Amino acid sequence: MGRRKVSNPLALAVLALLNERPMHPYEMSSTLRERHKEESIKLNYGSLYTVVEALVRAGFIVAARTVRDGRRPERTIYELTEPGRVELYDWMAELVGTPAKEYTRFDAALSLLPVLAPGDAVRLLADRRLRLTAEVEAGHAARTLAEREGLPRLFALEHEYQAALRQAELDYVERLLAEISARTLDGIELWELFHADPDDPEASRDAVTAVQRELARGRWAGMRAILLREMGAHVPGGHPRPGAGSCPPATRSPSDPHRPEDPR
Amino acid sequence: MGRRKVSNPLALAVLALLNERPMHPYEMSSTLRERHKEESIKLNYGSLYTVVEALVRAGFIVAARTVRDGRRPERTIYELTEPGRVELYDWMAELVGTPAKEYTRFDAALSLLPVLAPGDAVRLLADRRLRLTAEVEAGHAARTLAEREGLPRLFALEHEYQAALRQAELDYVERLLAEISARTLDGIELWELFHADPDDPEASRDAVTAVQRELARGRWAGMRAILLREMGAHVPGGHPRPGAGSCPPATRSPSDPHRPEDPR
DNA sequence: CTCCGGATACTCGGCTGCGAGTAATTGGGG
DNA sequence: CCCCAATTACTCGCAGCCGAGTATCCGGAG
Numbered sequence: 001m002g003r004r005k006v007s008n009p010l011a012l013a014v015l016a017l018l019n020e021r022p023m024h025p026y027e028m029s030s031t032l033r034e035r036h037k038e039e040s041i042k043l044n045y046g047s048l049y050t051v052v053e054a055l056v057r058a059g060f061i062v063a064a065r066t067v068r069d070g071r072r073p074e075r076t077i078y079e080l081t082e083p084g085r086v087e088l089y090d091w092m093a094e095l096v097g098t099p100a101k102e103y104t105r106f107d108a109a110l111s112l113l114p115v116l117a118p119g120d121a122v123r124l125l126a127d128r129r130l131r132l133t134a135e136v137e138a139g140h141a142a143r144t145l146a147e148r149e150g151l152p153r154l155f156a157l158e159h160e161y162q163a164a165l166r167q168a169e170l171d172y173v174e175r176l177l178a179e180i181s182a183r184t185l186d187g188i189e190l191w192e193l194f195h196a197d198p199d200d201p202e203a204s205r206d207a208v209t210a211v212q213r214e215l216a217r218g219r220w221a222g223m224r225a226i227l228l229r230e231m232g233a234h235v236p237g238g239h240p241r242p243g244a245g246s247c248p249p250a251t252r253s254p255s256d257p258h259r260p261e262d263p264r
Numbered sequence: 265m266g267r268r269k270v271s272n273p274l275a276l277a278v279l280a281l282l283n284e285r286p287m288h289p290y291e292m293s294s295t296l297r298e299r300h301k302e303e304s305i306k307l308n309y310g311s312l313y314t315v316v317e318a319l320v321r322a323g324f325i326v327a328a329r330t331v332r333d334g335r336r337p338e339r340t341i342y343e344l345t346e347p348g349r350v351e352l353y354d355w356m357a358e359l360v361g362t363p364a365k366e367y368t369r370f371d372a373a374l375s376l377l378p379v380l381a382p383g384d385a386v387r388l389l390a391d392r393r394l395r396l397t398a399e400v401e402a403g404h405a406a407r408t409l410a411e412r413e414g415l416p417r418l419f420a421l422e423h424e425y426q427a428a429l430r431q432a433e434l435d436y437v438e439r440l441l442a443e444i445s446a447r448t449l450d451g452i453e454l455w456e457l458f459h460a461d462p463d464d465p466e467a468s469r470d471a472v473t474a475v476q477r478e479l480a481r482g483r484w485a486g487m488r489a490i491l492l493r494e495m496g497a498h499v500p501g502g503h504p505r506p507g508a509g510s511c512p513p514a515t516r517s518p519s520d521p522h523r524p525e526d527p528r
Numbered sequence: 529c530t531c532c533g534g535a536t537a538c539t540c541g542g543c544t545g546c547g548a549g550t551a552a553t554t555g556g557g558g
Numbered sequence: 559c560c561c562c563a564a565t566t567a568c569t570c571g572c573a574g575c576c577g578a579g580t581a582t583c584c585g586g587a588g
Contacts, residue, residue, distance in 0.1 A: 008574080009372040016376045026537045040371035045538070046576045054574085075537070092380055095373035097391040099399065099433070104366045107304035108273040109359035111422035112280045116356055127361040135363065152451025158375040161436055168432030169363070172425055187416025272544080290567050309568070310546045318544090339567070 004091065005058040011051045012095075013041045015060060015080065015088040022064050022079040025052050040158040052078065060084030106169070117195040118180060118188065125177045132170040139163040268355065269322040275315045276359075277305045279324065279344065279352040286328050288339040289316050304422040316342065324348030370433070381459040382444060382452065389441045396434040403427040 004011075017028050025048055032038055055061045056078070064079045080088070113121055139159065146156055153160065179185040268275075281292050289312055296302055319325045320342070328343040344352070377385055403423065410420055417424065443449040 009367070009369060012372060012376065016379045019379060024537085030536090037375050040367065040375040042367045044576060046540085046578095047574080049538070050574065050576090088379065092373060092376065093384070093388055095369050096377070096380070096385065096388040097395075099392060099396055099430075100369050102366070102368045103273070103304065103306045105273060105359050105364050107422050107426065108276060109356060110425050111301050111304040112276065112356065113360070113421055114418065115280045115283060115352065116360070120357070121360065124357055124360040128363055131361075132363055152454065154378065154449055154451030154455055157377055157440065158371050161374050161433075162371065164432055164436045165429060166363075168428055169425075172428045176421070185418055187418030190416065191418055288567085294566085308546060310548090310570085311544080313568070314544065314546090 004087075006051060006054040006060070008047060008051050008054075009041050010043060010047050011055055012088070012091055013037060013043075014048075014051060014055060015084055015091070018061055018078060018080040019085065019088055022077050024075040024077045025049055026075065028052075035155075040162075055084070058083075058087075060087050114191055114194065118191055122177065122180055125173055125180070129170065129173050129177060132166060132173060136163070136166055136170060139166065268351075270315060270318045270324070272311060272315050272318075273305050274307060274311055275319055276352070276355055277301060277307075278312075278315060278319060279348055279355070282325055282342060282344040283349065283352055286341050286343040288341045289313055290339065292316075299419075304426070319348070322347075322351075324351050378455055378458065382455055386441065386444055389437055389444070393434065393437050393441060396430060396437060400427070400430055400434060403430065 013032060014028055017023055017031060023031070029043060029045065029048055032041065032043055037043075052061070056063065060081060061078045061084050062081055064077045066074045066076045068074045116124070139162070142159065143156070143163070176185075180188065277296055278292055281287055281295060287295070293307060293309065293312055296305065296307055301307075316325070320327065324345060325342045325348050326345055328341045330338045330340045332338045380388070403426070406423065407420070407427070440449075444452065449455075
């Protein structure tokens with residue numbers, strides 16, 4: 001568990017629902033679904049029952065009673081306790097008041113983007129742009145529909161927010177795409193060189209001189225050590241400062257056999 | 265596991281590193297750290313070794329050899345296999361090309377925002393704005409520093425992206441804050457009424473008439489059923505359409521004892 | 529009256545993720 | 559030359575998460 005005794009966001013939803021009225025787990029799940037909350041809070045049965053049990057253990061909710069309809073399986077109805085109510089408010093306060101670091105997949109992908117060849121990156125980013133555009137439009141449509149049905153914005157804030165983020169992502173992808181295509185992105189020569197055909201002697205020579213020019217300008221101190229290993233060359237002047245390095249791109253094409261590790 | 269045989273993004277980082285050159289796990293972790301990739305790819309030792317083992321099982325990497333320095337524990341050096349290289353490219357293509365749904369905590373919090381009283385929400389959102397502003401500034405400073413050190417933007421794309429998203433979040437929070445404060449947010453009267461003192465007879469009367477006015481306008485069809493249960497009143501005209509509902513706010517103040525469940 | 533699809537209401541086993549714990553080694557200050 | 563802190567390099571066990579599976583019931587078509 002993290003700081004909270006029960007850290008799954010689904011638990012927060014359970015607390016919020018039980019703050020409305022007592023319920024049994026399946027009703028929680030169907031209510032969340034009905035209200036489209038499963039779009040912002042990941043819901044699945046396994047987790048739901050695990051989380052309910054954990055909340056009971058933590059004393060945030062209690063089984064109020066069990067009912068049975070005909071020969072259906074018994075349903076246990078839970079209700080919020082006073083500590084549970086406190087936890088609900090405290091947790092909400094934390095989530096709303098303090099931005100938290102989130103690890104998204106696109107972050108991961110961007111941080112490793114240099115492993116792809118620039119051309120591939122452009123194609124794929126264009127793909128993403130297309131799909132994002134479609135999502136943005138779908139979002140507009142959904143909001144229009146909801147408005148027509150009279151759903152006040154208050155109850156769809158999370159979708160508004162998601163729409164804003166998607167738009168920002170789209171904008172960023174478009175900027176990036178433009179800069180790569182126009183070859184104005186700082187570092188693109190290095191990127192291209194790292195993906196140049198290693199059997200082409202001219203490209204290899206270019207790579208070495210380009211890298212040396214970069215280093216002569218004192219650019220990217222942390223890269224020095226990495227480049228030394230990568231290129232088997234020796235560049236004088238200074239040791240790598242810790243914390244100055246970043247992602248070195250992939251240097252080998254798939255067909256290129258790996259070279260032996262650098263001596264230590 | 266998801267679609268991938270190994271789905272942890274850390275596995276992607278491992279593949280990317282081994283695409284550069286063979287390494288042992290600890291070196292992977294220190295390299296990721298050195299390059300600041302732990303800021304966009306969650307890294308911890310437990311997961312790293314689990315993931316490496318899983319990649320071996322999947323045939324994406326193999327133990328090339330083991331070395332021992334003096335009396336240190338043996339280090340196993342891994343290298344990428346051809347299927348591993350394919351997986352790396354395929355996975356990157358998926359991540360870059362296709363936007364994926366992410367569940368963030370703030371999404372969850374926003375989707376449950378009505379459980380907080382409007383006043384509390386305003387205070388907390390103002391808090392968030394403050395911290396976000398600080399983060400945005402820290403981001404600028406970091407970029408300036410990196411620039412001075414000569415780190416090409418290409419190797420800090422993920423930070424650029426995160427900065428763009430943070431800015432978008434800040435903008436959204438400011439819009440929302442303004443709208444709540446100015447009471448122009450659609451649905452705010454309902455929100456206030458749901459948090460009105462239930463012992464104040466005037467407020468309660470207001471609540472009923474407000475809700476009935478909403479319903480008379482045909483607003484928020486899906487809310488109908490919820491309100492019926494919540495208020496114990498009966499409003500004629502139509503059953504709730506599935507998929508039209510959203511989040512009903514909390515109706516009880518913490519001191520208010522719960523009422524018995526509605527009869528079925 | 530009977531069949532079938534969809535809703536209801538969970539259960540279960542396995543795997544992943546995590547972070548605290550461990551233990552040896554190196555380096556630098558006194 | 560010795561000691562302590564930091565670094566190197568993992569190990570371990572448990573909790574949580576997941577999603578496929580199960581079993582029952584209801585309502586409408588034929």
